Amino acid sequence: MASHQESPDLAAELRMAAFRLTRRLRAQRAVDSMPDGHLVVLATLQRGPRTLGELAEAERVTPPSMNRTVNALEEAGYLTRTPDVQDRRKVIIEITDAGRTLILETQRRRDAWLEDALADLSPAERAALAAAVPILRQVADR
């Protein structure tokens, strides 16, 4: 049936495994009431300031929708808005220290759960995962 594949169902099995894993990871949050979408925005801002439009495009969400998310995060003190001096139509959105702390705490919790799980594996199994990670990234980024 399948021609070149070592496992005919590699795609299906990889899909299911990835969905299950992220589902478990998603459940680990620093602030349980905070929606996942908000955390993703903060994670993006951690890599540098963005305009509203850039954030909206990065999350594949409409500008009004992103505006609401940004409003909530601004009110909570996790980011700041500053008008762009070059083009005053634009607004520069930057993460605050509180936002950075929140992100780090969230990632720490998620990784703590995952590290626990990985610690139960044999060294060979961990090596197999480590070998797979760059390939997974390559597939996801293609």
Next chain:
Amino acid sequence: MASHQESPDLAAELRMAAFRLTRRLRAQRAVDSMPDGHLVVLATLQRGPRTLGELAEAERVTPPSMNRTVNALEEAGYLTRTPDVQDRRKVIIEITDAGRTLILETQRRRDAWLEDALADLSPAERAALAAAVPILRQVADR
């Protein structure tokens, strides 16, 4: 600092790779207007009939919320409700042929995208992924 780990950031890297991959996969749907939660319910029903409470618990959602989802899927013809003859408080929810078709089509599309991506890899890379899949599943199910 890290003691036993081959890559100190294996957990963080695996987390990011898994999130990216599922994000891409989630974008592939058979019916674009259908919410992801609805598809997951149908996927559960594909493994056999369930009561409303079982579905709600499986998705970690409240019964009223699941009821709305089930209403929508029933109206669309993707599942049926039948009273339980043993315990008439219960309702047996079963997937229809239309629902099965929808699920298969969705999985086919998602896997088609993934299979395309996997086809670009070398046999060694595919083998590395195939070796990682059961370990990923073990981690996710722990």
Next chain:
DNA sequence: TATTGTTATACTCTATAACTATA
């Protein structure tokens, strides 16, 4: 009296359309 499912109602997140300010 407890359990299963459902209805009523409110809140959150997202979208489209319309508006303001700037280029």
Next chain:
DNA sequence: TATAGTTATAGAGTATAACAATA
């Protein structure tokens, strides 16, 4: 006239509280 951001409004999805039917 076009663009960046915002406001107004509406449509999903989920939650809590209250209710009906059955055990």
